[in-house]
Amino acid sequence: MQTVNIDLGNRSYPIHIGSGLIDQQGLLASHVRDRAMVVTNETIAPLYLDKTLAALGNVPSSSVILKDGESFKNLDELNHIFSALLNENFDRSCTLIALGGGVIGDMTGYAAASYQRGVDFIQLPTTLLSQVDSSVGGKTGVNHALGKNMIGAFHQPVAVIADMDTLATLDERELRAGLAEVIKYGFIIDSDFFSWLEDNMDALLSRDPAATGEAVRRSCEIKARVVEADEREHGMRALLNLGHTFGHAIEAAMGYGTWLHGEAVSAGIAMALDTSVRLGLIDEAIRTRGLRLLERAGLPIRAPSQMTPEVFLKYMARDKKVSAGAVRLILLDGIGRSHVSADFDHSALHATLEHFSGQESARG
Numbered sequence: 001m002q003t004v005n006i007d008l009g010n011r012s013y014p015i016h017i018g019s020g021l022i023d024q025q026g027l028l029a030s031h032v033r034d035r036a037m038v039v040t041n042e043t044i045a046p047l048y049l050d051k052t053l054a055a056l057g058n059v060p061s062s063s064v065i066l067k068d069g070e071s072f073k074n075l076d077e078l079n080h081i082f083s084a085l086l087n088e089n090f091d092r093s094c095t096l097i098a099l100g101g102g103v104i105g106d107m108t109g110y111a112a113a114s115y116q117r118g119v120d121f122i123q124l125p126t127t128l129l130s131q132v133d134s135s136v137g138g139k140t141g142v143n144h145a146l147g148k149n150m151i152g153a154f155h156q157p158v159a160v161i162a163d164m165d166t167l168a169t170l171d172e173r174e175l176r177a178g179l180a181e182v183i184k185y186g187f188i189i190d191s192d193f194f195s196w197l198e199d200n201m202d203a204l205l206s207r208d209p210a211a212t213g214e215a216v217r218r219s220c221e222i223k224a225r226v227v228e229a230d231e232r233e234h235g236m237r238a239l240l241n242l243g244h245t246f247g248h249a250i251e252a253a254m255g256y257g258t259w260l261h262g263e264a265v266s267a268g269i270a271m272a273l274d275t276s277v278r279l280g281l282i283d284e285a286i287r288t289r290g291l292r293l294l295e296r297a298g299l300p301i302r303a304p305s306q307m308t309p310e311v312f313l314k315y316m317a318r319d320k321k322v323s324a325g326a327v328r329l330i331l332l333d334g335i336g337r338s339h340v341s342a343d344f345d346h347s348a349l350h351a352t353l354e355h356f357s358g359q360e361s362a363r364g
């Protein structure tokens with residue numbers, strides 16, 4: 001087992017990464033305060049719920065099983081968690097356990113942030129995306145029909161336990177979607193990691209355990225350092241949003257779940273590359289290198305044909321990074337170099353939206 005620590009003062013916590021961690025004697029139970037409520041969904045429950053409850057040993061525990069999918073990441077479904085907690089008289093000393101991907105993690109985290117004004121929670125991420133990104137950093141919440149992750153809170157988990165063995169049951173499309181967020185780290189901040197991904201993409205796609213473990217560890221290291229520097233996204237944390245202003249528009253406009261989050265982020269990164277080229281921040285060679293890696297991961301580099309500039313702009317106007325009406329974008333200055341800006345020539349953005357609208361979907 002490897003452990004990456006995230007230092008946030010009295011909200012610090014370990015990110016444990018390794019094989020067989022759910023079964024590891026005492027590990028999960030050691031992070032539970034009193035009673036545990038495991039939150040999962042109808043797909044993951046038959047695979048890992050019994051194991052998780054068994055790992056809790058003598059800790060009094062219950063579970064709640066939600067419907068599966070991004071389209072259920074909403075306030076109605078969230079209410080099932082509160083009902084389960086209240087029906088069983090869970091008090092403020094309880095611990096929620098998010099057993100699943102980013103949807104379960106974000107929902108459980110938000111339930112933990114708001115139940116009786118805040119209880120502990122543990123992330124037990126079971127998708128590549130959730131192991132490299134969503135389980136770390138404390139962004140929690142649910143979607144609204146009018147915008148992605150619009151209702152939420154910052155609430156850090158007390159521990160992250162990423163059991164790599166759970167990835168064995170993940171389907172191919174979900175694995176590839178997770179790679180979009182891994183590649184994102186290389187783009188925004190770490191050119192060595194980007195080169196490493198170029199060298200190891202085949203191993204990652206064939207689920208080589210050593211390569212996958214290394215990708216998860218390095219991703220968690222990068223995210224932990226960014227969150228430590230700017231926990232509440234007043235500055236550099238926004239870099240983690242590369243491609244997301246476009247991507248969230250695609251997810252919401254297409255209907256949540258039609259495009260996976262990672263797929264939408266990949267198309268969004270291709271759009272951010274395009275705007276960066278138009279602004280003269282990067283040259284064609286950098287764009288080509290970036291797109292090649294996304295394509296090798298089997299990810300889309302075009303937007304769906306339904307996404308006109310007007311549709312993009314409608315959702316982008318509600319992006320959480322908008323300030324005083326100005327859209328802010330994460331722009332690339334090279335591989336491993338990026339910045340956040342509201343102060344750019346917006347004709348470049350409009351040209352990107354025109355260029356990407358009406359293009360055929362390359363979603364695998």
Ligand SMILES: NC(=O)c1ccc[n+]([C@@H]2O[C@H](COP(=O)([O-])OP(=O)(O)OC[C@H]3O[C@@H](n4cnc5c(N)ncnc54)[C@H](O)[C@@H]3O)[C@@H](O)[C@H]2O)c1
Binds near residue numbers: 103133170
């Ligand atoms: N909070 C953050 O910082 C953050 C970061 C990135 C993404 N997100 C959010 O995460 C969500 C996407 O997460 P995701 O990609 O994990 O999707 P997901 O949670 O929908 O999981 C993907 C699918 O895989 C299934 N699944 C999960 N684990 C499995 C396993 N081990 N074996 C078989 N099937 C399994 C799920 O039931 C689901 O059908 C989005 O809502 C996105 O907004 C949040």
Ligand SMILES: O=C(O)C(=O)C[C@@H](O)[C@H](O)[C@H](O)COP(=O)(O)O
Binds near residue numbers: 149237238241
């Ligand atoms: O942790 C962050 O910060 C991120 O931006 C990570 C993103 O990958 C993630 O999709 C996040 O949920 C997006 O946040 P939002 O505030 O734009 O909804």
Ligand SMILES: [Zn+2]
Binds near residue numbers: 133181244261265
């Ligand atoms: Zn994301």
